[in-house]
Amino acid sequence: MNLQKLTRRIINGEAITREEATALVDAPLEELCAGADELRRHFQGNQFDMCAILSVKGGRCSENCKFCAQSSCSSASVPTFEIRDREYVVADAKARDGKGISRYCQVSSGRKLSEKEVAQICDNVRGLVEETSFAPCVSLGLLDREDLITLKEAGVKRVHNNIETSPKFFKEVCTSHTTDDKIKVMRLVHELGLELCSGGVFGVGETWEDRIDMAFTLAEIQPESVPINMLKAIKGTPLEERKILSKDEVRRIIAIFKYILPKSSIRFAAGRDVLDDTGIACFEGGSNATITGDMLTVKGISVEEDVRNIEKLGYVLV
Numbered sequence: 001m002n003l004q005k006l007t008r009r010i011i012n013g014e015a016i017t018r019e020e021a022t023a024l025v026d027a028p029l030e031e032l033c034a035g036a037d038e039l040r041r042h043f044q045g046n047q048f049d050m051c052a053i054l055s056v057k058g059g060r061c062s063e064n065c066k067f068c069a070q071s072s073c074s075s076a077s078v079p080t081f082e083i084r085d086r087e088y089v090v091a092d093a094k095a096r097d098g099k100g101i102s103r104y105c106q107v108s109s110g111r112k113l114s115e116k117e118v119a120q121i122c123d124n125v126r127g128l129v130e131e132t133s134f135a136p137c138v139s140l141g142l143l144d145r146e147d148l149i150t151l152k153e154a155g156v157k158r159v160h161n162n163i164e165t166s167p168k169f170f171k172e173v174c175t176s177h178t179t180d181d182k183i184k185v186m187r188l189v190h191e192l193g194l195e196l197c198s199g200g201v202f203g204v205g206e207t208w209e210d211r212i213d214m215a216f217t218l219a220e221i222q223p224e225s226v227p228i229n230m231l232k233a234i235k236g237t238p239l240e241e242r243k244i245l246s247k248d249e250v251r252r253i254i255a256i257f258k259y260i261l262p263k264s265s266i267r268f269a270a271g272r273d274v275l276d277d278t279g280i281a282c283f284e285g286g287s288n289a290t291i292t293g294d295m296l297t298v299k300g301i302s303v304e305e306d307v308r309n310i311e312k313l314g315y316v317l318v
Contacts, residue, residue, distance in 0.1 A: 003027060006259070007035040011042050016259050018216060024256045025208045029248060036255035036286030039262045048315035049225070049265055049289040050306060051103035051137065052096050056084045056121065061109045063176040065164070066238040067201050067231055070109045072176070076236030083108070083120045090127040097132045100307045100317040101292060104128060105137035105160060111177065112141045122154035129155040137197065142177065143185055148192050158195035161185050162227065166213035169206050179217075186221050199227035199267065202253055203245040211253060215260040225289060226264045228254055230271025247275050251285050258286030265289040272301055280309055288315065 001023050010016060024032060059080030061070045069076040084106075093104050106121060113121065118140070125136045138151060139160035148159065163186070164170060167179040182198075189196045198221070200214060218226060230250055233242045245253075250271070258266050267289035272279035278301050279290065292306045310317065 001027060003031050003035045007038055010039060010259065010262050015219075018212065021212050021215070021256060021260055022208075024259060025212075025252070029252060029255075032255045033251055033281070033285030036258040037284055039258050040266075040286050040288050043262050044265060044288050046314055046316050047288065047318045048283075048310050049103065049267070049318055050101045050292045050303075050310070051105055051267075051289075052093075052101050052293050052303075053105045053107050053139075053291055054084070054089060054092055055109075056089065056106040056124070057082060057108035057110065057113075057117070059109050062111050063174065065174045065176075067173060067204055069234045069237060071237065074234070074237045076234050083113075083117050084124070085120065086123045086127040089124040090131050093128055093132045093134060096293070096303065097134065099303050100310075101303065102135060102318050103137050103158065104132070104134035105139055105158075107139040107160070108141065110141055112143070113147070118147050118150060122150055125151065125154040125156055139197075142181055143188075145188055145192070148188055148194065152192060152194055156194065158197055158224070159185075159189045160197040160225075160227075161189070162200050162229075163198050163214060163218060164200040165204065165206050166210035167217060168213060169210040173201075173204050183217075183221070186223070190221065195225070196221070196223040197225035197227060197267070198223040199225075199229065199269075201229045201231050201270075202250070203231035203242060204239055205242070212256070212260070215257050218264075219260055222261075223264055225267050226257060226261055227267040227269045227291070228257065228287070229269045230274075232271055232274065244271065244274055247277075247281065250275075251282055254282050255286045267291065278305065278309065280313070283310065283313055283315070 064073045135157040137158040268287040269291040
């Protein structure tokens, strides 16, 4: 395969084929990452998007996602608390405002929030709009049309709903809801004029075929942001014995996703803290976005360290 020709074709508006994407699994890594970075420069320039997240509702969840500490099939100890109020959320956001972060996402445990809980999230969002510079995002499970309209009216700009893995492999990691349930929400998000953030978790036992199927499924929907999360096995979850992926494998995942989803920002999220370079090689190989600070149930990278490293790479924080 001629990677340079493939890269130019994508820049000129052609879409990669599934056969070509599969061949990238065996392509020379450095050449592949260089091509992915060329695609990033063409489609996103030197803009870099950092977001911060807050666990706005915590505790055991009704869903049985095998990778999650809060899952119904997990025995891991997790903090339990009801929806955080506006004062709490705004105070947390203000402490992070003005540091190079552009987005602030409220993330809840659970399949779906109640009408009262959605109303509280909306009040929190109005506080973020009034008192911070952040673009408000939410990750609240399987939202319906009415929920999304209400959230949009409050000021939400982007909705997160991970597809997690390929439709074929999804039942191996979760059986309490389906890929179709996810895609229904994802399509509603775009239909209502909101931005979409949807990616998944890697290292849960999926094959390269699953990864490529996942990327092509996302390509049908075109999320603005595609989070790439490395599984960090948590004791007490069904996947507690799984080993974390190597840096080179993560670099290849990100690069291939960039070839399949060139117009999306590839957001390297969970798992960066275990890499010797905190993800810098990935930010030179197709990724131009990340989550900074701690994740929901796992450790992350400090905002200060991220800003320092990202600016050294020549990026401009948006």
